[in-house]
Amino acid sequence: MLTIVTRVAGALLALLGLALTAVGVWFATQLGTSGTAEFSARPDTDDPVIIRPDVLNRVDADVVVTATPAEGGSVWMALANPSDASAVMGGGRHVDVTGVDVQDWALRTSVRGSGEVAELGAADLWRLQEDEEGPVTLTVRQASAPETLVVLADGSPLRSLSLSVTNKTWFVEAVIAALVGLFLLVAGVTLLFSRRRPDGTGQAEEPETSSPAEIGEARTATPGRHGARGGTRDAEEVAR
Template identity: 40%
Template sequence: MTLLRRLVGVLLVLAGGAALALGLWFHNFLGPGGMARFSVEPVGSTPIVIEPSVLNRTSLPVTISVTPATGSTASIVVGTPSDAAAALGDTLVDVVGPVSVRDQTAPVTRRGTDADGELASVDVWRTTKTADGPTDISISQASAPETVVISPSAGGKLDSVTLAWTRETWARQTMGLIVGGGGAAVAGLAAALWPRRRREVTR
């Protein structure tokens, strides 16, 4: 019985420790507000395209934060996927792919060949916005599917682009992992190290 108790205790320590570590990592990543933020990498002078496979992957709104490089501006346009494809043509762009939770990034894949390509008439876009400093734009799911194109001005560059999704329940879930994992680890440690009772010798 003692051996079994200690074995169960070791397993609880391992499982609880893993849950605790996972909870702490996600709590550090999401913060108290439950915000998952991913940095688009790399960014520079090439336009960034964010397609519905990223924007409309969840039912949550997406906050896109754009910071042009010093002395640069950038245009942020939103439209339907078909209008965006027609406007861009074969323009050289960096398309944002699936986010990497572990690395907290949203890697890009280069597409197109026309490095001198420009956006077509802005008449095709539902929303246009100019960023001459740190700028946020929120994309809801009401008009999905949509495509966002972030294009630095001629000769300009982007300093950073981030995507963020927020859900308060994520923060509570991470706390549940921390509390539950810590409790299980402590209980397992107590079971594994509980001293063996000596049998009384009857004379």
């Protein structure tokens, strides 16, 4: 029973180690030595795009958001209190960035509301505004959190939106995860394929020294209850 448990544990450990190694290596290569995670989306919309605090303000590092309009367009980006942004949007149609997908490094988006949104630029509730032709980049500082970012393309649809966060610790953690995974993999394999004793009760261990009793056992022991007992007696006699 113990053998089976050990082997199962070894197999699970090896699988876990393999998975951890693969994940660690994948993250390390994706993040790079700078530890930069970049998520992007292609909203392709004329509606405002909203990035709320549960996406912007969940890390300590600055978040850099870049919005790119289709050719010939301009982009307006602004930061506001979350409740202010919601108030000025009202029930108007907009695209909400609801989260990030690490597997694809993508921003998850969802279309919300209906009807036209009020003229956003006229409102006096924005903490920071950027308005330029072509791509616009705005850095969100966490010291001002929580904030909501509103992106609106003018003249052409919003072609792409990217959000990047740089945290060197992530690269280090990915490498550590890979190393820990490697250790678990080796440990699991060791458990799984360790040499077994002939009676299957545990790991075989070579006798450190040969004693007369052992020699006697080896020579006289026979299968069966009585044989075994007789063998022991023989060994004892030889020992004497």
